[in-house]
Structures are given as structure tokens and as C-alpha cells.
Amino acid sequence: MEQNPNEESQKDQNPTEQSQVEQGPTEQSQNRQDQAEQISRKHVVAGNWKMFKTRDEAQATVREVVGLVGNIQNVDIVVCPPFTALGAVEEILTGSVVQLGAQNVHWQDEGAFTGEVSVSMLADYGCSHVIIGHSERRHYFQESDEVIQGKLEKVFSTELTPILCIGESLEAREADRVQEVIPSQLERALRELTDPQTSRIIIAYEPVWAIGTGRTATPELAEKVHFLIRSWLSDHSSVGVADQVRILYGGSVTPENAGQLIEQKNIDGFLVGGASLDAQSFAKIVQQSA
Numbered sequence: 001m002e003q004n005p006n007e008e009s010q011k012d013q014n015p016t017e018q019s020q021v022e023q024g025p026t027e028q029s030q031n032r033q034d035q036a037e038q039i040s041r042k043h044v045v046a047g048n049w050k051m052f053k054t055r056d057e058a059q060a061t062v063r064e065v066v067g068l069v070g071n072i073q074n075v076d077i078v079v080c081p082p083f084t085a086l087g088a089v090e091e092i093l094t095g096s097v098v099q100l101g102a103q104n105v106h107w108q109d110e111g112a113f114t115g116e117v118s119v120s121m122l123a124d125y126g127c128s129h130v131i132i133g134h135s136e137r138r139h140y141f142q143e144s145d146e147v148i149q150g151k152l153e154k155v156f157s158t159e160l161t162p163i164l165c166i167g168e169s170l171e172a173r174e175a176d177r178v179q180e181v182i183p184s185q186l187e188r189a190l191r192e193l194t195d196p197q198t199s200r201i202i203i204a205y206e207p208v209w210a211i212g213t214g215r216t217a218t219p220e221l222a223e224k225v226h227f228l229i230r231s232w233l234s235d236h237s238s239v240g241v242a243d244q245v246r247i248l249y250g251g252s253v254t255p256e257n258a259g260q261l262i263e264q265k266n267i268d269g270f271l272v273g274g275a276s277l278d279a280q281s282f283a284k285i286v287q288q289s290a
């Protein structure tokens with residue numbers, strides 16, 4: 001199996017960004033953060049169901065979700081079932097505020113790509129969002145940064161909103177290399193995008209060591225990385241673009257820890273795995289983000 005791309009190192013690392021994580025915000029970046037406080041970004045809570053739920057199970061879950069959070073207008077609520085349940089879920093979601101997302105997509109319009117699904121197929125099911133570059137795809141299916149970049153470009157030729165996942169491995173975290181890995185992943189995924197495209201993206205920071213482990217990043221630790229991501233966007237696009245991009249946290253999010261995490265300035269919502277499979281706990285996370 002190939003090395004997890006989350007573990008690759010960044011050759012052209014920016015010392016300014018490195019010091020921001022280690023030493024806290026510089027004066028310039030603090031000003032940027034102060035400005036960002038004035039900006040209100042609509043929160044997003046997305047449930048990534050991964051390879052769980054048949055059509056009947058999926059319909060029962062989303063019926064309950066709509067019943068519990070269908071009146072919440074100030075959060076973008078998205079459920080991402082497996083491909084096989086998209087149609088069943090679409091039937092229930094039609095006319096509700098809850099939006100439909102997919103977990104993956106191919107970078108070509110169509111062709112001989114056995115087992116793959118295209119952007120127009122997702123649009124056909126009423127999808128508004130698609131997850132790109134989840135660490136499970138990077139790790140188990142060897143998705144490279146080039147593939148992820150190609151998928152992003154294809155998605156931007158449509159109305160779909162991409163949820164780009166990035167995050168460091170446990171090895172990178174322990175080796176104090178977060179400040180190299182995160183900018184590297186951003187650079188490789190976003191370098192071909194225009195500013196209007198970048199401002200439309202949703203980024204999910206999902207530290208690999210926190211996914212499905214019950215080991216959540218502390219609010220302070222998550223905020224440091226979200227701040228690093230926004231600073232990178234500001235430096236590589238503009239302050240205006242950086243202020244618009246929603247940055248979600250993912251990794252063992254539960255109703256118990258969501259409240260403290262969402263209070264952080266640069267955390268704009270969640271990409272929820274396990275806790276999104278249960279309508280009640282997903283709804284509680286949405287309610288805490290409202």
C-alpha cells in the first residue's frame with residue numbers, strides 16, 4: 001500500500017506559517033483575525049455516513065433528521081449517504097432544508113471507468129455537495145493530490161460545492177510537522193483554482209488520528225490549525241477569499257464536544273462521521289451549531 005499522502009512532507013515550507021502555529025498569531029495575522037471576527041460565515045454541518053445504511057435505514061434516518069432540524073435556517077445541513085442510498089434519501093429530502101451530498105466523484109465527465117460515478121450523475125440525484133479527498137480515500141484507495149486536484153476542477157465546472165478534506169497523520173502530529181503538512185495539502189489541491197472558485201470551497205480539517213478513534217482535537221488545537229488554514233488562504237488568495245471559506249472540523253465530533261468546538265473563531269461547522277449515523281446525535285450537533 002502506498003504511503004498515506006497525509007504523511008508526505010512539504011519541501012517549500014513557509015517559515016512564517018510555521019511560527020504562527022508554534023508561537024501564536026503575528027501582529028499582522030492578529031489584525032486579520034480581528035477583521036475576520038466581523039465576518040459571519042453560515043455554519044455547515046455535514047454527515048458523512050461512509051459505507052453504512054441500506055435504503056430503508058437511510059430513509060428512516062433522514063426522516064428523523066428532517067423532523068428534528070427541518071426548521072433550522074441558519075446552518076447548512078448536509079447528509080452524505082453512500083451512492084446506493086442517494087435516490088432513497090433524495091425522495092425524503094425534497095422540499096426540506098436538509099441538503100444532499102455524495103462521498104466521492106470521478107474527475108471525468110463519463111467513460112469506461114468501472115465502478116465510478118460522475119458529477120452529472122450526482123446532479124441527477126439532486127446532490128448539492130460532494131466530499132473530495134477524504135483521508136480514507138487517500139489511504140485505502142491511494143488517491144493522490146493530483147487526483148484530488150482533478151476532481152476539484154471537475155466539480156468546479158458544475159454547481160456542486162466541494163468539501164475538501166485535509167489533515168495530518170498521527171506520525172506528522174507527533175513529529176511536530178502539522179505546519180508543513182497542512183500548507184502542502186492546500187497548495188497541491190488548490191493551486192489551479194481561481195479566487196472565485198476558492199471562495200466557494202468548504203474545507204474540512206480532519207486530523208487522521210481523530211477519525212473514528214474517539215480522540216477529538218481540543219478546541220484550542222483545532223482552532224490553531226483552522227487559523228493556519230485561513231492564514232494560508234489569505235496569503236495565497238486574499239483576505240476577502242479567506243474570510244468567505246467555511247472551515248469545518250471533523251474527527252470524533254459528538255453532541256458532547258461540538259458546543260466548545262463551534263465557539264472557536266475559525267471553526268465554521270463540522271464534518272461528522274459516526275455520530276451522524278444516529279439522527280438524534282446528528283441533530284444535537286446541528287442545534288449546537290445554530
Ligand code: 13P
Pocket residue numbers: 048134206210211212213214250251252253271272273274275
Ligand atoms: P468520525 O466522526 O467517526 O470520527 O469520522 C470523521 C470523518 O471521517 C468524517 O468525514
